[in-house]
């Protein structure tokens with residue numbers, strides 16, 4: 001069924017009886033050309049582009065819970081292309097371009113809103129770093145505008161400009177940055193993949209990977225064995241466990257990242273804003289809730305809930321930057337499991353097993369990467385060659401010393 | 417979460433700095449093959465369950481600790497001094 005404005009009106013007139021399910025609920029077949037493990041944003045977009053770009057439709061996505069129940073449905077939805085290093089820069093630029101056409105592509109309203117992202121800076125040194133980053137963005141063909149203090153005031157009059165401890169020197173505005181509706185992105189890709197013949201299989205946990213003589217043969221699941229010519233591991237925070245089924249030890253440590261949302265308010269914050277002196281960033285959802293977050297809880301964890309010190313830190317940082325939010329009531333907080341790599345950059349690569357591929361290490365920046373990651377993973381799985389914009393996301397770059405340490409914080413998993 | 421430092425007793429998590437898995441204690445010898453350095457610096461078991469990791473009692477006795485911890489429940493089952501372990 002094609003979605004359109006006219007359809008919404010007609011269905012409204014006739015009691016909304018004509019809507020059909022957005023995807024089928026198939027039982028797993030005995031064999032597929034490609035099995036994707038993980039029905040998050042990256043797994044679903046990989047399946048979609050395998051079908052769309054490469055005509056490979058005998059594909060199953062195996063999800064242990066429900067589609068979109070992982071990080072893709074529990075993140076703060078910032079979409080941006082403000083990376084610096086060659087390798088990252090072209091990849092996120094490609095992703096942002098895909099975002100810009102995503103609604104038409106998927107015939108699904110993902111509520112992508114390019115409301116502008118402003119990263120604030122609070123010292124001369126930080127300004128220099130942002131000037132450099134802004135130039136890198138412009139060189140990549142994306143947009144960046146350096147705002148001085150008065151320029152920031154025009155956009156964000158509600159900040160505490162009188163703060164003498166963390167004075168606001170200015171900000172880097174990325175006008176094409178913004179946010180999107182996370183569930184809709186998962187659902188849109190799921191529906192698109194299903195319509196092209198991909199089987200989306202929920203409540204199906206992969207418990208083993210079958211390998212014979214160094215070649216992948218299929219997977220063991222809670223719904224039986226499934227044979228496959230190619231298998232992709234796309235399980236974000238659970239990457240270490242699933243890769244271990246193929247005898248791999250990954251350069252990943254899983255950490256918790258929390259986020260918070262307040263009661264719905266009238267429009268008050270029009271941009272995505274990040275504080276340069278504490279771990280805090282914020283935007284307002286279309287429903288009106290202020291959505292904000294900070295940094296990792298900092299120690300390895302698989303508990304999908306956070307610890308209190310980071311809650312306190314985030315609230316303090318928010319109050320320091322924009323005291324007006326002190327009156328808003330926080331409704332919910334939650335945590336997601338992040339697959340942190342030692343350089344903060346992702347992996348899209350083959351493995352030592354023939355036919356087995358891996359897409360992981362998205363840290364806390366994997367939502368904006370959903371379109372390009374699926375695009376590049378599908379390219380790799382279909383052609384056996386890395387896609388041009390993802391060629392540096394190699395699994396062996398740690399061993400060979402070709403790290404992509406965007407923030408320059410060193411080989412420690414929780415520092416990125 | 418609270419950690420019981422063998423020297424200082426039970427303290428708030430905020431007094432401690434988390435470094436990473438105890439793999440950091442197994443530093444390869446000088447001139448060791450690159451694969452060993454990769455193992456030491458980057459590769460991790462990263463278990464969902466019991467793990468051992470390194471914490472530094474920054475706001476206390478300034479000792480490095482090996483903490484045995486469950487990464488799913490946050491239950492702490494042991495804290496030892498790195499200094500005593502090596503001895």
Ligand SMILES: Cc1cc2nc3c(=O)[nH]c(=O)nc-3n(C[C@H](O)[C@H](O)[C@H](O)COP(=O)(O)OP(=O)(O)OC[C@H]3O[C@@H](n4cnc5c(N)ncnc54)[C@H](O)[C@@H]3O)c2cc1C
Pocket residue numbers: 037038039040041042043062063064065066068069070071072073074075076077078079204205206207234235236237238242257258259293334335336337338362363364365366367368369
């Ligand atoms: C609080 C928070 C805020 C964030 N904010 C942002 C942001 O503002 N911008 C941004 O770009 N990124 C952000 N991220 C990061 C982003 O959400 C993730 O990097 C991204 O969603 C991970 O990829 P995914 O969508 O494929 O993961 P997931 O949705 O987690 O998908 C992985 C799936 O694999 C399934 N799975 C695991 N093991 C198995 C198995 N054995 N068998 C079958 N299935 C399995 C899981 O159930 C899960 O559904 C944030 C994350 C969090 C937690």
Ligand SMILES: [Zn+2]
Pocket residue numbers: 421422423424425473476477478479
């Ligand atoms: Zn102590």
